[in-house]
Amino acid sequence: MVSTTRQIFLLCCAAAFLTACATKPPATAFDRQVTHALPATADTPLREALAPLEAKHPEQSGFRVLANGTDALQMRIALARAATKTLDMQYYIANEDTTGKLLLGAALYAADHGVRVRMLVDDLNFKDIDRIMAGLDTHENIEIRVFNPFGSAQEGLFERTANLFTQIGHFTRRMHNKAMIADNQLAIVGGRNLGDEYFSASETLQFRDLDVLAAGPIVADVSASFDDYWNSELAYPLRALNKQKFDQKELDQTRDDLRHHWRTNADPYNAKPLNATPLAAQITSEQLGLTWADAEFRVDLPEKIEHPSPDYVSPPLARLRELMRDAQHDFLIVSPYFVPHAAGVQAASELTHRGIRIAVLTNSLAATDAVAVQAGYSPFRVPLLKAGVELYEFRPRQETPNVGLVGSRSRASLHAKAYVIDHKILVIGSMNLDPRSANLNTELALVIHSPELANQVARIFERGTQPEQSYHVTLADSAQLAYLRSIGAPLSPLVWTDVENGETRTYIFDPQAGFYRNVLTGLFSLLPVNSEL
Numbered sequence: 001m002v003s004t005t006r007q008i009f010l011l012c013c014a015a016a017f018l019t020a021c022a023t024k025p026p027a028t029a030f031d032r033q034v035t036h037a038l039p040a041t042a043d044t045p046l047r048e049a050l051a052p053l054e055a056k057h058p059e060q061s062g063f064r065v066l067a068n069g070t071d072a073l074q075m076r077i078a079l080a081r082a083a084t085k086t087l088d089m090q091y092y093i094a095n096e097d098t099t100g101k102l103l104l105g106a107a108l109y110a111a112d113h114g115v116r117v118r119m120l121v122d123d124l125n126f127k128d129i130d131r132i133m134a135g136l137d138t139h140e141n142i143e144i145r146v147f148n149p150f151g152s153a154q155e156g157l158f159e160r161t162a163n164l165f166t167q168i169g170h171f172t173r174r175m176h177n178k179a180m181i182a183d184n185q186l187a188i189v190g191g192r193n194l195g196d197e198y199f200s201a202s203e204t205l206q207f208r209d210l211d212v213l214a215a216g217p218i219v220a221d222v223s224a225s226f227d228d229y230w231n232s233e234l235a236y237p238l239r240a241l242n243k244q245k246f247d248q249k250e251l252d253q254t255r256d257d258l259r260h261h262w263r264t265n266a267d268p269y270n271a272k273p274l275n276a277t278p279l280a281a282q283i284t285s286e287q288l289g290l291t292w293a294d295a296e297f298r299v300d301l302p303e304k305i306e307h308p309s310p311d312y313v314s315p316p317l318a319r320l321r322e323l324m325r326d327a328q329h330d331f332l333i334v335s336p337y338f339v340p341h342a343a344g345v346q347a348a349s350e351l352t353h354r355g356i357r358i359a360v361l362t363n364s365l366a367a368t369d370a371v372a373v374q375a376g377y378s379p380f381r382v383p384l385l386k387a388g389v390e391l392y393e394f395r396p397r398q399e400t401p402n403v404g405l406v407g408s409r410s411r412a413s414l415h416a417k418a419y420v421i422d423h424k425i426l427v428i429g430s431m432n433l434d435p436r437s438a439n440l441n442t443e444l445a446l447v448i449h450s451p452e453l454a455n456q457v458a459r460i461f462e463r464g465t466q467p468e469q470s471y472h473v474t475l476a477d478s479a480q481l482a483y484l485r486s487i488g489a490p491l492s493p494l495v496w497t498d499v500e501n502g503e504t505r506t507y508i509f510d511p512q513a514g515f516y517r518n519v520l521t522g523l524f525s526l527l528p529v530n531s532e533l
Contacts, residue, residue, distance in 0.1 A: 034231050036231075038184045053216075056292075059294070060294055061215060069198060070199070078279050086115060087118070087181070102261065104133065117142040120145050121147065122148065122174050148234045173441070174441050176441035176443050179226060185215065187214045191209045191430060210416040210460070225299045297447075314437070325351075336414040336415050336416065337363070339435060360389060364496075365393075392465040394413070423455050428445065429445030430443045473496055
């Protein structure tokens with residue numbers, strides 16, 4: 001009996017392997033239309049409202065930092081309501097949870113009012129059981145595409161799992177970009193995906209994140225990048241992958257369900273306030289709080305995944321390196337997944353030897369949602385500190401009101417990706433400082449030359465690095481090492497300090513992480529996966 005069971009299992013594995021190795025046709029082989037962004041000069045209420053401001057600030061764009069989850073959710077809802085011609089969304093993760101359904105309802109509202117809605121979602125986090133998106137895809141004004149699928153809904157869990165192992169190089173390369181664009185006039189770019197944990201709406205996990213609202217000429221660059229991905233040979237129509245079939249009656253039911261969801265949840269989750277005054281009216285009366293500045297948009301090409309090459313250089317990372325090398329005073333880093341490797345330590349050392357302050361805010365082992373990344377980061381703490389870099393690790397729990405990077409009593413985890421150079425330049429987007437962002441994922445970043453916005457994020461950084469919010473990681477000094485010897489404790493090269501209820505606390509191991517996370521970190525550090533972190 002055991003032998004027969006084993007034979008059946010091996011046959012199933014072989015069949016799955018052969019299925020997984022089958023070549024998937026490019027997305028261009030399916031019936032899908034090549035479409036492009038609305039011309040930036042098209043006549044829309046948003047264009048009419050922005051034109052006078054753009055005339056006052058020639059060749060500049062307007063920006064507003066979205067520092068907390070409520071503002072970020074409200075602004076996305078407002079963008080969907082403000083669109084009159086086109087609404088484009090590009091996300092690594094798009095969940096059908098409470099806030100996800102509020103946003104999908106807003107997109108359906110736009111489509112019902114004649115707006116063309118295009119939604120591009122990475123496959124890694126896409127589930128074929130997501131019936132709402134599959135139903136919305138049948139709307140005449142909505143199209144959803146899936147980027148770089150490693151399986152399809154026509155395959156079962158077994159086949160998709162087999163694909164993961166037999167096409168690991170394909171699977172690990174993901175579209176990490178995050179953007180939402182209304183009428184090619186307003187865009188939201190940053191670190192947030194679509195899900196409750198990004199909008200202060202989860203009872204278990206709260207990601208501390210940053211986005212920026214952009215208006216003006218820079219939006220056309222964001223739209224052009226969206227078009228590149230939308231028309232890519234890796235952007236598959238959802239209908240070509242999804243085995244579920246929907247008729248008009250089911251779409252009507254989806255519409256009714258989303259409307260009921262809106263009536264039930266819009267007020268409790270603070271989704272409505274911005275809808276009272278349309279964005280076009282806020283722009284006209286200059287109430288939107290835009291800061292106008294010179295800006296650059298840097299983004300990876302889809303070819304980074306379509307045709308991977310060891311010679312590829314990521315434009316967002318290359319630009320950040322240039323700005324880092326040119327720093328005159330300081331370089332502030334917010335990167336939840338931070339794996340500098342030896343080259344990063346060397347680059348930092350060259351700056352600190354010139355008197356440049358480098359300070360890093362990243363996740364602690366207790367706060368991170370990616371323990372494997374912590375295994376890649378932890379070996380570089382001592383070299384970074386010896387090079388003169390300041391290290392701060394975000395604590396897992398907060399007790400203060402939801403402001404900027406600090407917030408609720410749910411477990412908190414850092415997710416923002418932002419960099420401030422000399423308090424003059426702000427770089428914000430989807431890019432972490434790790435090998436995955438550099439070599440595997442596609443990323444985007446806005447480079448904003450604005451002391452006002454750079455200082456705004458620098459203040460958020462300084463609040464986030466306070467001892468009530470983060471651990472300060474330092475090298476153990478001679479007195480601390482002598483004390484550890486005197487009590488027979490293991491000699492730790494690192495010391496973590498924070499403040500709780502007004503009292504300073506000191507740790508010699510990753511604080512509050514627990515046995516399980518420490519063991520996992522040790523196991524991951526033994527695996528040859530540094531290039532995947």
